[in-house]
Amino acid sequence: METRLPKIDFPPYEQHGICVSGFKELDHVSIKDTTQPVMVGHTHVDRHPQLIKSIADVCDHLRNAKKQPVKILFAPCSVGYEPLSFARELSERNKLQPDFVQIHALDKNENFLKCAKEFVIPIATLNKERLRNWLQYLDFTQKSPNTLAFIPEITQHIHFKEAQDLYTHEDVYDALVMMNFFYHIDGEQEKHRILHSAFQKASTALTMDKYSYLENPEICLNVAKENGFVFLNKAMRVGCYDPTPGQLFNHLQATFVRADTAKEIGEILKQKIENERAKIYGKNISRDTDSPAP
Numbered sequence: 041m042e043t044r045l046p047k048i049d050f051p052p053y054e055q056h057g058i059c060v061s062g063f064k065e066l067d068h069v070s071i072k073d074t075t076q077p078v079m080v081g082h083t084h085v086d087r088h089p090q091l092i093k094s095i096a097d098v099c100d101h102l103r104n105a106k107k108q109p110v111k112i113l114f115a116p117c118s119v120g121y122e123p124l125s126f127a128r129e130l131s132e133r134n135k136l137q138p139d140f141v142q143i144h145a146l147d148k149n150e151n152f153l154k155c156a157k158e159f160v161i162p163i164a165t166l167n168k169e170r171l172r173n174w175l176q177y178l179d180f181t182q183k184s185p186n187t188l189a190f191i192p193e194i195t196q197h198i199h200f201k202e203a204q205d206l207y208t209h210e211d212v213y214d215a216l217v218m219m220n221f222f223y224h225i226d227g228e229q230e231k232h233r234i235l236h237s238a239f240q241k242a243s244t245a246l247t248m249d250k251y252s253y254l255e256n257p258e259i260c261l262n263v264a265k266e267n268g269f270v271f272l273n274k275a276m277r278v279g280c281y282d283p284t285p286g287q288l289f290n291h292l293q294a295t296f297v298r299a300d301t302a303k304e305i306g307e308i309l310k311q312k313i314e315n316e317r318a319k320i321y322g323k324n325i326s327r328d329t330d331s332p333a334p
């Protein structure tokens with residue numbers, strides 16, 4: 041028989057004019073800048089776990105193709121839980137190293153960034169499941185009653201920028217991750233503008249959350265094409281299961297890669313598959329199957 045534990049009554053977290061509170065029924069975490077008239081968003085660590093895993097896979101491919109550390113930007117990052125979730129994923133893969141990746145993050149809201157730079161997690165954002173995933177990455181020695189701190193082993197790898205607008209931010213990155221942002225933007229013209237600017241900051245890969253993509257597939261595809269990007273899954277054909285009930289979604293469907301990089305990744309993967317086949321079947325069989333079909 042299933043034993044249901046009572047839900048935690050989350051305490052609110054208030055610092056730097058930011059209020060973070062949890063809704064116990066909905067498992068939602070609301071962040072609000074109390075210095076602004078209206079500024080509410082939802083966020084928490086492990087919000088899109090499969091997408092974070094896909095981004096780590098994408099970085100693997102980019103790293104192999106470029107043979108240099110991958111410079112990645114999470115924007116907008118809000119209070120920083122996406123770059124932190126990503127850093128944890130890389131740490132689990134033993135890849136959280138400067139010669140593999142450089143993680144950057146920005147948001148236009150100064151108060152959200154102040155919280156992000158503190159690397160604390162309001163207890164309001166943790167349910168039992170999330171806490172289990174984060175146990176070894178939290179520092180329980182902190183004194184604050186309603187926060188826990190992330191350990192420096194992961195936080196030292198994340199560079200938060202000063203508060204700025206994504207449109208006017210001038211740096212260029214190998215990869216840009218844009219989650220839960222695009223679908224908030226109103227009007228086709230504005231969507232074109234933000235997407236163009238995003239593709240121009242992402243020199244090789246751009247990933248967005250599935251809602252942004254699925255609600256605007258035409259715009260995303262057209263702007264990607266105009267900027268010389270193609271779907272990464274065309275080069276990879278890797279699927280993964282999304283937890284949304286009844287829906288199969290390949291997160292790479294929302295990842296675009298510059299066409300020449302996609303080709304390089306495709307070649308590397310083809311070579312890897314050939315090598316594996318040769319190991320399993322031996323060279324002769326591998327050569328036979330390579331000969332053109334009659």
Ligand SMILES: C[S@@+](CC[C@H](N)C(=O)[O-])C[C@H]1O[C@@H](n2cnc3c(N)ncnc32)[C@H](O)[C@@H]1O
Pocket residue numbers: 081082083084087115116117118119121122146147148149152204205206207218219220221
């Ligand atoms: C719904 S939150 C999503 C944050 C984060 N990606 C997540 O999923 O947890 C939207 C964020 O976009 C930021 N934002 C809105 N317009 C922006 C812009 N033009 N440039 C940078 N950040 C922006 C807001 O400050 C807010 O933190």
